[in-house]
Amino acid sequence: MLEVSPARRKEAGARDVPASRLPGRGRWIRPAARGQRGRPVKQPRLLAYLFIAPAVGLTALFSLVPLGLAVHRSFYGGGTNIFQTKLDFVGLQNYSNALSSGGSQALEVTAIYTVGFIVLAMGLGLAVALLLNMKLPGIDRLRAPFIIPVVVPVVATALIWGNLFAPQFGFINRILEALGLHQADFTSSPSLALIMVLTFGVWQFFGENVILYLAALKSLPVDLLEAASVDGAGPWRRFRFIRWPLLRRATAVILVITTLTGLQTFTQIYILTAGGPNGATSPIVYEIYNKAFVQFNTGQADALAGILFLISLVITVIVVATIGRGSRRDV
Secondary structure, three states: OOOOOHHHHHHHOOOOOOHHHOOOOOOOOOOOOEOOOOOEOOOOOHHHHHHHHHHHHHHHHHHHHHHHHHHHHOOEEOOOOOOOOOOEEOOOHHHHHHHHHHHHHHHHHHHHHHHHHHHHHHHHHHHHHHHHOOOOOOHHHHOHHHHHHHHOOHHHHHHHHHHHOOOOOOHHHHHHHHOOOOOOOOOOOHHHHHHHHHHHHHHHHHHHHHHHHHHHHHOOOHHHHHHHHHOOOOHHHHHHHHHHHHOHHHHHHHHHHHHHHHHOOOHHHHHHOOOOOOOOOOOHHHHHHHHHHOOOOHHHHHHHHHHHHHHHHHHHHHHHHHHHHHHHHHO
């Protein structure tokens, strides 16, 4: 085989090209163009932008544009429907009126509901995902019951849930009666009504967290866990020092999704309690619906929508900046 000297290889400008492709040894193939530091020159990304252009355009058309219009209309009053154009500039008056006429209570209910929703949905989701990730006989067959509530329409499950908590003939009240306890009217008590809608929301959603956490657990390095087990680390130590740090990125995504879902809850409230009693189960989204389509005050509805958007944006930025940065530092 023909030996090529290092000087000739350097002269040819093909340090990484095989000797069989150098001049004097078969056909000459020109090396790929490289930049100043030996890196490949970047090719135009016009095709990639063309592929994502439809999604970006639809998002701007149906999300960003309506959001901008809602924020703009929140500074104007006198409108009774979303198509009215003759409006009067009122500044921040819509915001103050919306907060003083039920908006502040709606924010309080939303905060309580969202915190409980996050703790229960994420805690149950992680616990069930860890259980399903264990190598036990027949454990795979238990995945379907946790996914069914996610795919079944919320309206249908909410009607079933309402019958479970119905007074006198409801399944929950019959259990209480069989235990010798007093029956409870979950729709007339503020605390019981909030517990009812919260438990329904968690039951209907936490299966999605199970799927996300289970997918993240399946992607963890098995050799690292086996090495820790050989070194004597128990299940809790393996979870505390290996699984949990590696799950921080997935936890950040799940936390954002769960938080936004809790902030935007509406369907179960509309069907189960209609915001009652006395606004005890009326979150901010239901208050927006009430302002816009019951009281026909679009200015205050847009103001509450702007407040909800700002809260969602701030929470998302904080979660990504804290948990996401910590996960990158751990890696």
